[in-house]
Amino acid sequence: MSPADGAGDPGTLVIHAPASGERVGEVAITTPDEVRAAIARARSAYEMWRSVPLEERCDRLLRFRDALVDRADELIEMLVKETGKPRQEALLHEVMPIVDTFTYLSRRAPVILQPKELPLHLFKHKKSVVHYVPRGVVGVISPWNFPFTIPMGDVAAALFTGSAVIVKPSEVTPLIMKLTKQIWDSTGLPADLFQVVYGRGDVGSALIDGGVQKIVFTGGVATGRKVAAACGAALVPCVMELGGKAPLIACADCDLERTARAIVWGGFANSGQVCVSVERVFAHREIYDALVERVKALTLELRQGNPERDEVEVGAMTFAPQMDVADAHVKDALGKGATLVTGGQRHQPAGAPGQFYAPTVLADCTGDMMVMRAEIFGPIVPIARVDSEEEAITRANDSHLGLNAYVFTRDRKRGEEIALRLEAGSVLVNDVLTNHATPEAPFGGVKDSGFGRVHGDDALRDMAEKRHVMTERIAAPAHDPFWYPYDAKRFKLLRKGLTTLFAGNGLVQRIASIF
Numbered sequence: 001m002s003p004a005d006g007a008g009d010p011g012t013l014v015i016h017a018p019a020s021g022e023r024v025g026e027v028a029i030t031t032p033d034e035v036r037a038a039i040a041r042a043r044s045a046y047e048m049w050r051s052v053p054l055e056e057r058c059d060r061l062l063r064f065r066d067a068l069v070d071r072a073d074e075l076i077e078m079l080v081k082e083t084g085k086p087r088q089e090a091l092l093h094e095v096m097p098i099v100d101t102f103t104y105l106s107r108r109a110p111v112i113l114q115p116k117e118l119p120l121h122l123f124k125h126k127k128s129v130v131h132y133v134p135r136g137v138v139g140v141i142s143p144w145n146f147p148f149t150i151p152m153g154d155v156a157a158a159l160f161t162g163s164a165v166i167v168k169p170s171e172v173t174p175l176i177m178k179l180t181k182q183i184w185d186s187t188g189l190p191a192d193l194f195q196v197v198y199g200r201g202d203v204g205s206a207l208i209d210g211g212v213q214k215i216v217f218t219g220g221v222a223t224g225r226k227v228a229a230a231c232g233a234a235l236v237p238c239v240m241e242l243g244g245k246a247p248l249i250a251c252a253d254c255d256l257e258r259t260a261r262a263i264v265w266g267g268f269a270n271s272g273q274v275c276v277s278v279e280r281v282f283a284h285r286e287i288y289d290a291l292v293e294r295v296k297a298l299t300l301e302l303r304q305g306n307p308e309r310d311e312v313e314v315g316a317m318t319f320a321p322q323m324d325v326a327d328a329h330v331k332d333a334l335g336k337g338a339t340l341v342t343g344g345q346r347h348q349p350a351g352a353p354g355q356f357y358a359p360t361v362l363a364d365c366t367g368d369m370m371v372m373r374a375e376i377f378g379p380i381v382p383i384a385r386v387d388s389e390e391e392a393i394t395r396a397n398d399s400h401l402g403l404n405a406y407v408f409t410r411d412r413k414r415g416e417e418i419a420l421r422l423e424a425g426s427v428l429v430n431d432v433l434t435n436h437a438t439p440e441a442p443f444g445g446v447k448d449s450g451f452g453r454v455h456g457d458d459a460l461r462d463m464a465e466k467r468h469v470m471t472e473r474i475a476a477p478a479h480d481p482f483w484y485p486y487d488a489k490r491f492k493l494l495r496k497g498l499t500t501l502f503a504g505n506g507l508v509q510r511i512a513s514i515f
């Protein structure tokens, strides 16, 4: 049974653990009227929250951070049950980054959001200040692969900037948000400031159309197109965090052991259901054979099974249809000449009757294979041989997606040079995946991977509304020379001013060089 089956009641999502099949819990689907009511309540909560000074908001939100820490074991248990990911990943990839984000923002938000005075290059008699004011109600629509850390990063940004926030979690993994909402409510913070609505795509649509002031969407490219169109029709600004097809370039001089370990961890963490998973390896021919052998050996050491046990590295597939997607990728690749190094099929670990796919390594992969072109979102690492770094860069950029990319080389300077030539939102040199957990760094994609950014100073400012306030430094004359009336004499004067100010090394240039 799919984890999101309604079990007969169309108004309920019943969730089953992907690793064991056991029933984990259920939530009632939010009706369109209830979505509208939630937005109205959020609006009232925002009216109160916006008037709370930023420093005080920071203090109050730490109460929630503390409650998350206190109840971390419950969160981890729920994440493991609902998604099938190993306990260590639930802790390190989900709970820890969010606790860190709330801690970080409580300290940094007042600095990042402080009003910014603009040094006007011409209107020296004016004072121009950009203020970052609360936006209103922010809607967050999220996927099933990181059902806690993805929405909660956006929740944090919305709350710190003074907005109210409503999350629409994936219908596949709604229970972790249900628990998170209970934890929020237990802190005494205003209940309507952070709300959750449950259901499928139609509930997400109702949120977009219901009068929110911003949408942060994370999900697939096809859904992203629909959501962006709906946001466009409603004139709601949006951030689109979509799919990835991260290339990893293994240069001839790379540290082979670290590179192999990065490929294995970056390809199989969360059973490969990560938007920044290592999805294409381009290995220089000088190290290709040794790298494939080492990746194979490390993959064979992985223990797959019930993720509730600490000694398991690879858990279950969260979303059953991804098993068919994985099969299709393997079949297509083998049909086009790839070599199956290990894996390549579903796997049934002892004592775990759920949905598992064996960590799979494919070698001799070529650009015509689906596995090198389409997002896999499963535990499959395809490796291709390249003759040069130039070829690796060209092939890495030959993709409609551009979220993360990775370069492995002992020459860090060369690594940075290659990074600048890769078409991706983030490029890591000698590392994989970890950038999503750095609240300082902007995260997002280019090309079909989306637009806008989450995390980082700019994204926090973008979560707020920019209000530009301009005042005069000295009292302005009653009769402003640039206002009415217009006449020929003044036009002549202004026309002369154009040349004086701008031609060659004109006055503007000279003023700019002084200040």
Ligand code: NAD
Residues within 6 Å of the ligand: 141, 142, 143, 144, 145, 146, 150, 168, 169, 170, 171, 199, 200, 201, 202, 203, 204, 205, 218, 219, 220, 221, 223, 224, 226, 227, 240, 241, 242, 243, 244, 274, 275, 375, 377, 403, 444, 445, 449, 450
């Ligand atoms: P999805 O696109 O199927 O669903 C994402 C969310 O959108 C769900 O909550 C879903 O109910 C909702 N939705 C569906 N139709 C909608 C509509 N018409 N209007 C509003 N909401 C709608 O994605 P998924 O299968 O849950 O997640 C996997 C995808 O997410 C992968 O492609 C992955 O790469 C991507 N992803 C991207 C990032 C990133 O940060 N760029 C992170 C994680 C996952």
